Amino acid sequence: EIVLTQSPATLSLSPGERATLSCRASQSVTNYLAWYQQKPGQAPRLLIYDASNRATGIPARFSGSGSGTDFSLTITSLQPEDFALYYCQQRRTWPQLTFGGGTRVEIK
Amino acid sequence: EVQLLESGGGLVPPGGSLRLSCAVSGFTFSIYAMSWVRQAPGKGLEWVAVISGSGGSTNFADSVKGRFTISRDNSKNSLFLQMNSLRAEDTAVYYCARDRWPGANSGYFDYWGQGTLVTVSS
Numbered sequence: 001e002i003v004l005t006q007s008p009a010t011l012s013l014s015p016g017e018r019a020t021l022s023c024r025a026s027q028s029v030t031n032y033l034a035w036y037q038q039k040p041g042q043a044p045r046l047l048i049y050d051a052s053n054r055a056t057g058i059p060a061r062f063s064g065s066g067s068g069t070d071f072s073l074t075i076t077s078l079q080p081e082d083f084a085l086y087y088c089q090q091r092r093t094w095p096q097l098t099f100g101g102g103t104r105v106e107i108k
Numbered sequence: 109e110v111q112l113l114e115s116g117g118g119l120v121p122p123g124g125s126l127r128l129s130c131a132v133s134g135f136t137f138s139i140y141a142m143s144w145v146r147q148a149p150g151k152g153l154e155w156v157a158v159i160s161g162s163g164g165s166t167n168f169a170d171s172v173k174g175r176f177t178i179s180r181d182n183s184k185n186s187l188f189l190q191m192n193s194l195r196a197e198d199t200a201v202y203y204c205a206r207d208r209w210p211g212a213n214s215g216y217f218d219y220w221g222q223g224t225l226v227t228v229s230s
Binding site: 032034036042043044045046049055056087089091094095096097098099100101102 | 143152153154155158167169170203208213214215216217218220221222223
């Protein structure tokens with residue numbers, strides 16, 4: 001099983017700042033990685049797929065990068081609605097899919 | 109508008125069974141693979157099972173293999189998860205989720221329901 005490790009566990013930032021979230025895979029997932037956002041009491045929302053492609057309707061301030069084992073999600077200029085939990089997920093070993101443990105972006 | 113609505117959650121004793129349903133609307137259900145993903149209270153996400161658009165192919169996480177069954181009724185735009193031999197560690201919110209690409213298995217999920225809570229406890 002591919003293990004995804006997200007860091008940091010919590011990121012404390014102010015609105016307008018830049019957020020960089022990391023996801024490291026225990027073995028290569030090539031570019032088969034997605035990012036999701038989850039707010040309290042809500043279902044996850046797909047932000048990025050195949051490491052760097054924004055999903056439909058996702059603002060341009062969200063961007064993904066990386067390949068192999070190291071990936072990042074960047075949110076330029078944090079908006080109030082961006083404070084949430086973020087998960088990465090790999091599909092390299094479909095149908096066995098795995099998620100990372102999550103990074104919480106909180107208001108400083 | 110794409111909508112997914114889960115139902116069937118509740119409190120069940122260890123060893124018991126439960127059947128979850130997911131009613132969908134707003135898209136051609138039969139051409140999309142569908143999955144169940146769960147989230148234990150205060151924990152992260154765990155993929156549980158996937159079924160192809162036709163229903164002819166299914167796969168399960170090792171943690172539920174042999175205990176859970178996934179099925180669908182394309183005539184009724186409905187997805188199901190039959191859960192048997194339930195354990196305390198199966199306690200979670202269960203989400204149904206649509207695969208991102210029609211007619212394929214992308215392994216990414218672009219639409220999710222709001223979830224239904226399953227609690228396994230005596």
